[in-house]
Amino acid sequence: MSDDAADVRRVLAGDVDAYTKLVDRYYDRCARFAIRMLGNRDDAEDALQATFLRAYRALGKYQEQDKFSAWLYQILTNQCRSFAVRRAHRDRMFVHEEALLLNAPDATPNWSGEQEEFVQRVLNELDPLLREAFLLKYVEELSYEEMSELTGAGVSALKMRVKRACERLRERWDNIKDD
Amino acid sequence: MTDFEMDPIIEQIAHEARRPVTMDRDARDRLLMAVRAEPVPARPRRGWGSLVEPRTVVVTPSYLTALAAGLVGIGVLVGMGTKLGRDSRMTGQPQVVAAPQLPASDTVVTFVFVAPAAARVSVVGDFNQWNAGATPMTRVGNSAFWSVTVPMSVGRHTYSFFAVGSDGEKWSADPFAPAAPDDGFGRENSVVLVGRGSAL
């Protein structure tokens, strides 16, 4: 039995501290995904809170033959997706506005700063579905089959999303390097 | 990873994106406090249900309301007495209007596109030979909405929007219409189905 499954059993038997172990094991990795996906730490923190709470409440539904990380990530990606939808309404922006605006508000950032910040900005400009697919493929390093299981999307659609994400990222990178 | 996408730029971006992040301990402590406040989870008594219930978030279409508000102006512009539907999906889609001056079998379609920062927008498709200059759109007042009304033959048509701004040129699909399959040229098109006096 994996550590994860053993800890889940302990939690269900009443040992809440066992959940601390699960959180410790996955928090930072989930945090990385949430930050890359949502673009800022505050939203990421909220999404993480919601994710681990939902996971705790739904622990009884986890089936041991499934990978715990896959099960957890299903919750995490759902949370991030809901956040994006809610944020779009809150900001009174069209969900597809990134695709429509021609003038990015911060068109000339200080690229001599950290590479990581630059990469985050470029990621933020992607359509959320493209960003999600890119992160799952190249940051979480999942196979397309795993991504399909996780997101409920078809493999060919996911491949197309990753392809488009890469094209947009390359375009954006080239634009910026030209400035 | 031997995907064709893994060129050096993508490699670099992926490498940076994979950098670990550390959240402050407070966030994690707050989470664990919240967890301790919860009842101990239990296995459900009957069946398993789905792994994670799909959450149907009811969308209060605030952005679609904004669109509809803008479209009221467009309705007046078109002046055909079209009833702009309450169904928020319909208000975003190309409206098919029966044009009194044209023969009964012809219909016109009003295309609407949102591009606040564009200098010029046109609709481009199989009905105008994909000529980016053939069907320019006009901005509705000072809004972010652009529109044009075009006579179209009955049947399926594919189209896209072409916008020019200070940042350059951009092809965009219609977010409210069904997607056409990949055009093969690296851009996305949309579909409008024109029936006799009916709309997609």
Add this chain to the structure above:
Amino acid sequence: MKWRLFGSATLLVGTLVQAAAAQDSQAEPLSSLEQRFRVQIESLIDSARQAGLPWAAVRSKALEGVNKKVDGARIVAVVRQYYANLMKSREALGNVGPGEIETGASVLTAGVRPEDLALFRPTTAGRSPTRALVYLADLISAKHGVPRDDAVAAFAKLWKDGAGDSDFDGLWRGIDQDILSGVNPKAALQNRVRSLPVRSMRPPTDVENLHS
């Protein structure tokens, strides 16, 4: 007077020539293609015409590539693929109109297999699968991401059971809305198909057609 006439005539001719040139560049945008590519495209258009396939759609595809400023070799490759899909579409759908053949070709481009496209053959006169196919292609695209085989099975069954345009309209709007709200695409399809109002959806008989 003569001079003036001459002057006007020149002006007129000049204008005509200019207009013609402007016409030309868009009346024959294919002329902007390199000769070797143009020849291949025109040959494909010709073959389509001879085969009784919608040749205007083949030409339109080429024009799309030209006006989207794509290189000639890629345009030829895409048009060739499209032509092949038009053929397969007609094979799959049988005796349908050019519009249906084009829609079928686009569905094949979207990744649906020819044997699955054949499930949408109209079995009664006056019944067009166009609307259903447009929605199917959209749902399995990257935009919505519904798994292909699930979508095909669901739509084929509805089609077979006699679902009409308005059924597909409502289904598509519901799934689109759900996915936009963040629902898992596979689940969105299943939920909405399951919740379709159960009503008599027999395909129309010929008697009913007489009255429509």
